[in-house]
Amino acid sequence: MSIQIYGFWRSIASFRVRVALKLKGLSFEEIPVDILAGEQFRPGYEAVNAERVVPTLLHDGHTLFQSLAIIEYLEDIRPEPRLLPLDPKDRAYARSLALVTVADAHPLITPRIRNHLVATFGADATAVENWGRHWTMEGLATYERLLERRAPQPFALGAEPGLADICVAGHTIAAQYLKLELTGFPVVARLSERCFALPAFLSSHPFEQPGYKATQAR
Numbered sequence: 173m174s175i176q177i178y179g180f181w182r183s184i185a186s187f188r189v190r191v192a193l194k195l196k197g198l199s200f201e202e203i204p205v206d207i208l209a210g211e212q213f214r215p216g217y218e219a220v221n222a223e224r225v226v227p228t229l230l231h232d233g234h235t236l237f238q239s240l241a242i243i244e245y246l247e248d249i250r251p252e253p254r255l256l257p258l259d260p261k262d263r264a265y266a267r268s269l270a271l272v273t274v275a276d277a278h279p280l281i282t283p284r285i286r287n288h289l290v291a292t293f294g295a296d297a298t299a300v301e302n303w304g305r306h307w308t309m310e311g312l313a314t315y316e317r318l319l320e321r322r323a324p325q326p327f328a329l330g331a332e333p334g335l336a337d338i339c340v341a342g343h344t345i346a347a348q349y350l351k352l353e354l355t356g357f358p359v360v361a362r363l364s365e366r367c368f369a370l371p372a373f374l375s376s377h378p379f380e381q382p383g384y385k386a387t388q389a390r
């Protein structure tokens with residue numbers, strides 16, 4: 173089985189797919205697309221991903237995009253270990269937790285939105301930072317309310333980490349970028365700590381990627 177992903181060290185959506193691949197024990201190669209330098213807009217990449225975003229996954233010549241769809245595809249081709257529960261209600265809950273960041277909070281803080289705020293509305297660096305902090309905090313607060321109601325045991329849906337945990341942990345990376353303290357979100361903080369104690373999560377963290385390490389070595 174040959175798996176490649178087009179990703180970027182800083183990309184939270186790429187992080188989600190990296191963790192899923194690692195939890196499932198699927199080896200892969202990551203091809204970097206520097207989305208801060210605009211490489212997603214190169215015609216060659218647009219041919220691969222019409223949305224001009226990362227990640228894109230290539231599996232035996234087949235192309236997939238959108239991290240949630242990719243993770244569900246991985247679940248279909250490699251069912252164990254399960255990232256989604258079998259019970260329909262729990263499955264829906266896991267997807268709902270995932271979508272809090274995938275559909276609602278994270279899209280608002282992507283480079284294309286930040287660039288649009290600057291180019292169209294004249295936002296300065298402080299305004300863009302405040303925008304990012306606001307929507308990241310909203311996501312954290314939603315996660316805290318949800319996780320308080322159904323306490324992690326110890327992961328969001330039980331004994332093993334899954335889709336929901338991947339997405340919550342990814343959201344805490346956005347908080348880290350924006351230097352937001354998690355002290356106001358203790359349940360989220362504990363869940364994130366538990367996730368990053370696992371090699372699949374830790375080794376997928378943006379700051380563990382070769383692309384990030386290269387920026388530090390300059």
Ligand SMILES: N[C@@H](CCC(=O)N[C@@H](CS)C(=O)NCC(=O)O)C(=O)O
Binds near residue numbers: 225279
């Ligand atoms: N909902 C998509 C999000 C994809 C996305 O927005 N990726 C970001 C990086 S995390 C990106 O490539 N942004 C490029 C841009 O905003 O120009 C997913 O989960 O895969």
